[in-house]
Amino acid sequence: MKELRVHNNQAYIILRKFPIIKFEDGNVLNKNKVKAVRDWIRADHVLRDPESFLFCETVTDVEYEEIN
Numbered sequence: 001m002k003e004l005r006v007h008n009n010q011a012y013i014i015l016r017k018f019p020i021i022k023f024e025d026g027n028v029l030n031k032n033k034v035k036a037v038r039d040w041i042r043a044d045h046v047l048r049d050p051e052s053f054l055f056c057e058t059v060t061d062v063e064y065e066e067i068n
Contacts, residue, residue, distance in 0.1 A: 011058075012058055012059060014054050014056050015043050015056060015057055016037075017055070018037065018055070019052055020052060037053075043055035043057060044056070045057070
């Protein structure tokens with residue numbers, strides 16, 4: 001079952017979660033590694049908590065028309 005996270009009034013489905021340390025070269029964050037994993041997973045957004053990067057899919061609002 002997928003986890004749902006709301007951030008700034010936007011909902012995201014968490015596809016994968018990786019420790020931040022996996023993206024560090026020494027003690028420096030390598031943003032190119034984060035982008036490469038994001039693209040590989042086909043995520044469209046990345047969130048960060050204190051220990052991990054969360055690779056997410058944005059939940060889009062559904063437009064609908066009520067039928068009587």
